[in-house]
Amino acid sequence: MIYNLHACGIFGEEERALSARAFPAPPSDGRTAFERDRDRIVQARAFRRLAGKTQVFTSRASDHFRSRLTHTIEVAQVARQVAGALNLNADMAETLALVHDIGHPPFGHAGERALDACLKEHGLRFDHNLHALRIVESFEQRYAGHRGLNLTLGTREGIIKHSRDYIIQEHPELAEYFPGQRPPIEAQLIDLADEIAYLTADLDDGVESGLLEIGHIREQVEILRQSYLAVERAHPEAEEKYIFHDALQAMQKTLILDLIRNTAENVVLSGAKSLQEVRALDHRVAVLSPAAEELRQQEKRYLYDNLYTCPAMELEHKKAEEVIQEMFAFWVNFPEELPESYAEEVRSEGLARVVADYIAGMTDHFILLQYAEVRRKIRLGYRSVKGHPSSAGDSL
Numbered sequence: 001m002i003y004n005l006h007a008c009g010i011f012g013e014e015e016r017a018l019s020a021r022a023f024p025a026p027p028s029d030g031r032t033a034f035e036r037d038r039d040r041i042v043q044a045r046a047f048r049r050l051a052g053k054t055q056v057f058t059s060r061a062s063d064h065f066r067s068r069l070t071h072t073i074e075v076a077q078v079a080r081q082v083a084g085a086l087n088l089n090a091d092m093a094e095t096l097a098l099v100h101d102i103g104h105p106p107f108g109h110a111g112e113r114a115l116d117a118c119l120k121e122h123g124l125r126f127d128h129n130l131h132a133l134r135i136v137e138s139f140e141q142r143y144a145g146h147r148g149l150n151l152t153l154g155t156r157e158g159i160i161k162h163s164r165d166y167i168i169q170e171h172p173e174l175a176e177y178f179p180g181q182r183p184p185i186e187a188q189l190i191d192l193a194d195e196i197a198y199l200t201a202d203l204d205d206g207v208e209s210g211l212l213e214i215g216h217i218r219e220q221v222e223i224l225r226q227s228y229l230a231v232e233r234a235h236p237e238a239e240e241k242y243i244f245h246d247a248l249q250a251m252q253k254t255l256i257l258d259l260i261r262n263t264a265e266n267v268v269l270s271g272a273k274s275l276q277e278v279r280a281l282d283h284r285v286a287v288l289s290p291a292a293e294e295l296r297q298q299e300k301r302y303l304y305d306n307l308y309t310c311p312a313m314e315l316e317h318k319k320a321e322e323v324i325q326e327m328f329a330f331w332v333n334f335p336e337e338l339p340e341s342y343a344e345e346v347r348s349e350g351l352a353r354v355v356a357d358y359i360a361g362m363t364d365h366f367i368l369l370q371y372a373e374v375r376r377k378i379r380l381g382y383r384s385v386k387g388h389p390s391s392a393g394d395s396l
């Protein structure tokens with residue numbers, strides 16, 4: 001079903017205003033400003049590194065587990081579908097989906113928590129949205145005429161505001177991103193597109209890992225139970241794994257259609273008839289209906305209780321935290337071991353932030369190589385890490 005929120009979308013004058021870039025860009029070559037952003041993001045080194053970053057599983061016990069890159073592509077599918085069905089700017093939604101996780105450190109959320117804890121000891125915090133903005137504005141150095149990817153204002157605003165609002169007093173550096181206002185609907189819907197994509201994927205990968213069981217999911221996850229029964233009725237002879245796969249797709253479709261319908265209804269209820277009026281609302285409009293939201297939360301609780309915090313995963317998280325903590329301590333104590341190109345950044349940003357930036361950019365594989373190398377040096381008596389026993393334990 002197609003709804004028409006075109007008047008609240010990023011088109012015409014709004015699109016021109018949000019296409020502003022920090023540096024002059026070559027004239028249009030047939031692509032829209034957001035298509036050009038999308039292509040720059042896909043060409044970015046930080047985007048390619050998503051292939052080596054944990055989504056949920058760090059262990060590569062299966063080649064079929066999602067990486068952060070394949071997760072990102074799935075979010076882009078959902079975002080494009082939702083934006084298209086609402087007659088919003090689907091190029092922009094797709095672009096924001098492709099960039100939404102670019103600021104994630106290695107080892108998924110465990111890595112993010114560990115890095116945040118390390119920075120807290122220096123009076124700082126790690127926030128993956130703010131980090132993503134620094135990647136696209138500064139760390140990607142590939143162009144002759146400027147630092148960063150020179151993305152549009154609309155894409156940069158979406159990077160920081162798609163999943164949360166920032167208090168401008170706490171982040172004066174975000175002053176150009178319409179503080180105190182809601183982001184465009186194209187950005188709002190990324191948060192739910194992300195949720196819908198990973199909830200589906202994590203049940204799938206959870207079963208693939210052997211940590212979740214189809215029968216148990218069917219009993220415990222109401223939204224999956226409903227779609228499973230419908231598929232089973234249509235294909236009573238099919239094998240369980242195929243019914244489960246179809247049920248996952250049906251479950252995802254249910255949530256996507258609910259998001260489309262409910263967003264359209266919320267806009268009508270709010271009375272907003274333009275982007276400016278959407279921005280001025282005191283709430284986000286791209287949310288699930290109360291009934292679907294209840295099902296989503298129930299599914300998420302199930303995943304927390306049975307997958308994300310199960311003993312096998314906690315072991316992975318603990319190892320990931322150890323690696324991040326040790327590497328952070330190592331470079332903070334021995335900054336001369338950082339790549340030479342970081343020296344200038346240390347002077348302007350401070351050592352702790354730069355070490356966190358360096359670690360956040362790494363893939364799982366790269367940080368594990370660094371970790372093994374540091375452990376080897378310690379074993380050889382090369383150096384001991386301050387505050388750390390000089391006898392090394394097993395490396396991962």
Ligand code: MG
Nearest residue numbers: 071100101194
């Ligand atoms: Mg995500």
